[in-house]
Amino acid sequence: xxxxxxxxxxxxxxxxxxxxxxxxxxxxxxxxxxxxxxxxxxxxxxxxxxxxxxxxxxxxxxxxxxxxxxxxxxxxxxxxxxxxxxxxxxxxxxxxxxxxxxxxxxxxxxxxxxxxxxxxxxxxxxxxxxxxxxxxxxxxxxxxxxxxxxxxxxxxxxxxxxxxxxxxxxxxxxxxxxxxxxxxxxxxxxxxxxxxxxxxxxxxxxxxxxxxxxxxxxxxxxxxxxxxxxxxxxxxxxxxxxxxxxxxxxxxxxxxxxxxxxxxxxxxxxxxxxxxxxxxxxxxxxxxxxxxxxxxxxxxxxxxxxxxxxxxxxxxxxxxxxxxxxxxxxxxxxxxxxxxxxxxxxxxxxxx
Amino acid sequence: xxxxxxxxxxxxxxxxxxxxxxxxxxxxxxxxxxxxxxxxxxxxxxxxxxxxxxxxxxxxxxxxxxxxxxxxxxxxxxxxxxxxxxxxxxxxxxxxxxxxxxxxxxxxxxxxxxxxxxxxxxxxxxxxxxxxxxxxxxxxxxxxxxxxxxxxxxxxxxxxxxxxxxxxxxxxxxxxxxxxxxxxxxxxxxxxxxxxxxxxxxxxxxxxxxxxxxxxxxxxxxxxxxxxxxxxxxxxxxxxxxxxxxxxxxxxxxxxxxxxxxxxxxxxxxxxxxxxxxxxxxxxxxxxxxxxxxxxxxxxxxxxxxxxxxxxxxxxxxxxxxxxxxxxxxxxxxxxxxxxxxxxxxxxxxxxxxxxxxxxxxxxxxxxxxxxxxxxxxxxxxxxxxxxxxxxxxxxxxxxxxxxxxxxxxxxxxxxxxxxxxxxxxxxxxxxxxxxxxxxxxxxxxxxxxxxx
Numbered sequence: 001x002x003x004x005x006x007x008x009x010x011x012x013x014x015x016x017x018x019x020x021x022x023x024x025x026x027x028x029x030x031x032x033x034x035x036x037x038x039x040x041x042x043x044x045x046x047x048x049x050x051x052x053x054x055x056x057x058x059x060x061x062x063x064x065x066x067x068x069x070x071x072x073x074x075x076x077x078x079x080x081x082x083x084x085x086x087x088x089x090x091x092x093x094x095x096x097x098x099x100x101x102x103x104x105x106x107x108x109x110x111x112x113x114x115x116x117x118x119x120x121x122x123x124x125x126x127x128x129x130x131x132x133x134x135x136x137x138x139x140x141x142x143x144x145x146x147x148x149x150x151x152x153x154x155x156x157x158x159x160x161x162x163x164x165x166x167x168x169x170x171x172x173x174x175x176x177x178x179x180x181x182x183x184x185x186x187x188x189x190x191x192x193x194x195x196x197x198x199x200x201x202x203x204x205x206x207x208x209x210x211x212x213x214x215x216x217x218x219x220x221x222x223x224x225x226x227x228x229x230x231x232x233x234x235x236x237x238x239x240x241x242x243x244x245x246x247x248x249x250x251x252x253x254x255x256x257x258x259x260x261x262x263x264x265x266x267x268x269x270x271x272x273x274x275x276x277x278x279x280x281x282x283x284x285x286x287x288x289x290x291x292x293x294x295x296x297x298x299x300x301x302x303x304x305x306x307x308x309x310x311x312x313x314x315x316x317x318x319x320x321x322x323x324x325x326x327x328x329x330x331x332x333x334x335x336x337x338x339x340x341x342x343x344x345x346x347x348x349x350x351x352x
Numbered sequence: 353x354x355x356x357x358x359x360x361x362x363x364x365x366x367x368x369x370x371x372x373x374x375x376x377x378x379x380x381x382x383x384x385x386x387x388x389x390x391x392x393x394x395x396x397x398x399x400x401x402x403x404x405x406x407x408x409x410x411x412x413x414x415x416x417x418x419x420x421x422x423x424x425x426x427x428x429x430x431x432x433x434x435x436x437x438x439x440x441x442x443x444x445x446x447x448x449x450x451x452x453x454x455x456x457x458x459x460x461x462x463x464x465x466x467x468x469x470x471x472x473x474x475x476x477x478x479x480x481x482x483x484x485x486x487x488x489x490x491x492x493x494x495x496x497x498x499x500x501x502x503x504x505x506x507x508x509x510x511x512x513x514x515x516x517x518x519x520x521x522x523x524x525x526x527x528x529x530x531x532x533x534x535x536x537x538x539x540x541x542x543x544x545x546x547x548x549x550x551x552x553x554x555x556x557x558x559x560x561x562x563x564x565x566x567x568x569x570x571x572x573x574x575x576x577x578x579x580x581x582x583x584x585x586x587x588x589x590x591x592x593x594x595x596x597x598x599x600x601x602x603x604x605x606x607x608x609x610x611x612x613x614x615x616x617x618x619x620x621x622x623x624x625x626x627x628x629x630x631x632x633x634x635x636x637x638x639x640x641x642x643x644x645x646x647x648x649x650x651x652x653x654x655x656x657x658x659x660x661x662x663x664x665x666x667x668x669x670x671x672x673x674x675x676x677x678x679x680x681x682x683x684x685x686x687x688x689x690x691x692x693x694x695x696x697x698x699x700x701x702x703x704x705x706x707x708x709x710x711x712x713x714x715x716x717x718x719x720x721x722x723x724x725x726x727x728x729x730x731x732x733x734x735x736x737x738x739x740x741x742x743x744x745x746x747x748x749x750x751x752x753x754x755x756x757x758x759x760x761x762x763x764x765x766x767x768x769x770x771x772x773x774x775x776x777x778x779x780x781x782x783x784x785x786x787x788x789x790x791x792x793x794x795x796x797x798x799x800x801x802x803x804x805x
Contacts, residue, residue, distance in 0.1 A: 048468070049465075049467075049468050049469075050464065052416075052419060053457065053460040053461050053464065055419075055423070056452060056456040056457055058423070059423065059456055060449065060452035060456065060457070062426055062427070062452070063426065063445065063448045063449030063452040063453070064449045064452075064453075066429065066430070066441050066444075066445035066448055066449060067441060067443075067445025067446045067448070067449050068445070070437055070438050070440075070441025070442055070445060070516065071438050071516075073429075073430045073437055073438075073441055073445070074434035074435065074436075074437040074438035074441065074751075075434065075438070076430070077427060077431045077437075078430060078431055078432070078751035078752075078753060079753065080431075081431050081751070081758055081762075082758065082761075082762075084427055084431055085427075085431065085765065088423060088424045088427060089765060089769055091420060091423055092421070092424075092773070093769075095419060095420040096417075096420060096773065099413070099416035100413075100416075100776065100780065103780055103783070104783075145438075146751075146752055146753045147753065148753035148755075304441060304445065304516075304518065304519075305442045305512055305516070305518025305519060306518075307519055307520060308442045308443070308445075308446060308518060308519040311446075311519070311522040312446060312449070315450060315453075315454075316449075316453065319450070319454050319457075320453065322454070322457070322458070323453060323457040326457055326461035327457075329461070330461045330465060333465060333469055333472055333473075334464075334468075334469075
């Protein structure tokens with residue numbers, strides 16, 4: 001039962017990264033692909049109706065984590081207190097930017113929110129990557145089941161690591177590159193003209209960055225977290241997950257060459273999914289590894305009562321089917337490219 | 353204010369109080385927008401669609417602020433209240449996760465469609481999306497109230513061997529009698545905020561001699577729905593809440609009412625300042641025997657005062673609890689008077705000539721916000737010194753490793769951030785009201801995603 005919930009939470013986190021990942025990525029490349037006010041409006045319009053729903057995956061994943069593994073939620077969230085609060089502030093700023101940017105047409109108002117949107121998106125991508133890096137590296141848990149990590153100590157992987165050390169910074173940079181690629185593929189898919197062409201260029205060079213950093217990070221991870229090596233040795237079937245990631249990354253390049261924008265975006269989703277599931281598979285059965293392995297939180301010592309987990313499964317399945325239905329409906333309704341210029345726009349929303 | 357517990361309490365209180373400024377309006381407006389859309393559908397009058405679009409814009413601003421200030425709430429259970437989350441997560445995590453999965457997905461998906469897809473959806477489809485946004489937001493309210501109700505009146509749980517609390521009945525948690533009563537009372541409060549704001553905007557237009565049709569429509573809907581909500585707020589929902597508190601949290605009742613001494617035929621304090629040190633009420637204005645009657649329907653009934661309970665079980669901020677409760681009840685009573693009088697004038701077709709009444713409606717807009725906030729403060733201060741009533745004390749619920757200094761750091765950060773959001777909120781909402789419902793979207797002023805619609 002707890003293994004099942006471990007997988008379900010992992011799936012929800014992965015879906016969060018796939019969905020909110022493309023709008024974070026779109027934010028990070030905002031200034032790279034869009035030069036004029038009109039172009040920037042176009043980039044934001046590609047995520048306008050969906051970013052809020054995408055962010056709900058974070059809340060839904062957090063809530064599910066809360067009731068399925070209360071100790072993990074309590075220990076992890078209080079231990080990562082400072083970076084989480086900063087993530088919250090960035091989410092507040094970013095949400096405000098997307099929603100309020102177009103309320104006033106002013107050369108002060110719009111560039112201000114464009115900057116807030118892009119900077120917050122970029123920092124969020126790095127923070128989420130660094131958070132993942134912390135989980136893989138392990139945190140200074142002790143026998144109380146709690147820890148508190150400062151933002152940084154000496155940037156080394158000792159017994160008293162900070163949120164930021166060389167390994168987690170590396171994961172943060174990789175995450176940023178991966179989401180930039182993901183976001184630029186999305187923007188490319190949803191736009192035409194100059195924004196589309198610039199997005200294609202960002203996608204092309206960030207792809208190489210992702211390739212190099214993924215390779216580097218994978219090698220380093222085997223030495224940072226020995227459990228990963230052990231798990232792949234014990235269950236060789238797990239190699240299917242990194243294979244998925246490699247196939248996805250190769251697929252991005254392949255589909256871009258064929259000019260299939262949707263397929264390239266989906267290949268990028270596959271890459272992210274493969275990477276995340278590889279990490280999750282690698283640390284199983286730990287949910288939060290400790291620097292001292294004796295104190296690690298595992299699915300067994302962090303899980304909630306059995307009755308709650310059983311009953312939760314019933315409503316979770318119902319709820320997820322409903323949510324999937326809404327998502328499919330919304331994405332179909334807003335399918336297609338976002339028109340570039342004002343004339344076309346006036347045409348499409350003539351009823352306003 | 354020195355200990356970490358106090359800072360963590362202030363942290364949660366500040367962020368949740370600010371957050372609830374937005375959902376109370378959006379939950380109330382969601383209902384009123386459904387009413388407007390229904391009128392549009394039935395009358396085929398385009399004015400009602402314009403009116404709905406106008407309120408949808410104000411709804412959108414408030415919804416966005418509700419979302420960005422709501423995300424920190426879900427995180428803070430873990431960041432600041434780790435021991436509580438560890439102990440009770442198996443129970444309250446259920447309702448919190450269900451909120452995300454059942455209501456936020458519904459709400460966010462159909463709000464996007466409602467705001468940006470009017471043309472694509474057609475008349476019926478657009479009405480349906482308004483109804484689904486309404487259902488999503490009210491469902492969200494229920495699941496949060498059910499979470500709080502479990503902390504007020506824990507049911508359907510058992511203690512596991514490792515000391516954590518496990519759920520023992522799903523329906524017992526969801527249908528907690530406390531949750532049903534609290535939900536009805538809370539949602540009526542939200543409807544009143546929606547009604548007072550709508551009526552105030554309407555009165556502003558009528559007094560400014562502009563947007564004639566819309567001004568009068570807003571006043572009418574706000575007043576007619578508002579008077580019903582104001583009455584139901586007191587009777588029966590407020591009354592039922594009071595009885596639940598008398599039965600399950602008698603010490604809270606004593607503190608709320610400022611009743612220091614147990615007595616038969618206890619008086620109801622209307623005004624007065626509690627002096628907890630001397631255990632008396634200064635300058636009391638009381639109705640003799642009224643508290644006994646309201647609580648037990650018997651004038652001579654014995655009501656337990658604070659002296660019947662050990663001091664360690666007293667709520668720790670009796671003064672603030674007393675004032676919160678009195679502010680809530682006082683404003684609630686005033687709302688019945690204001691909305692009742694306005695409804696009578698409407699019925700006599702004299703309201704739009706009665707300028708002082710329109711002024712009163714316009715200036716009353718902030719009052720339901722104060723009343724709702726005071727109501728929640730009564731509930732949460734009244735729960736003290738317990739985090740889970742009778743099960744876990746507040747001091748035992750905080751995160752053991754998060755020092756007061758770190759909590760102050762982030763509290764100050766939130767204060768700064770929310771000051772900016774407040775300014776932004778007032779500015780943007782004022783702009784929409786100033787533009788009015790008749791002004792069509794200028795090219796380039798619409799919300800970003802209108803581009804696709």
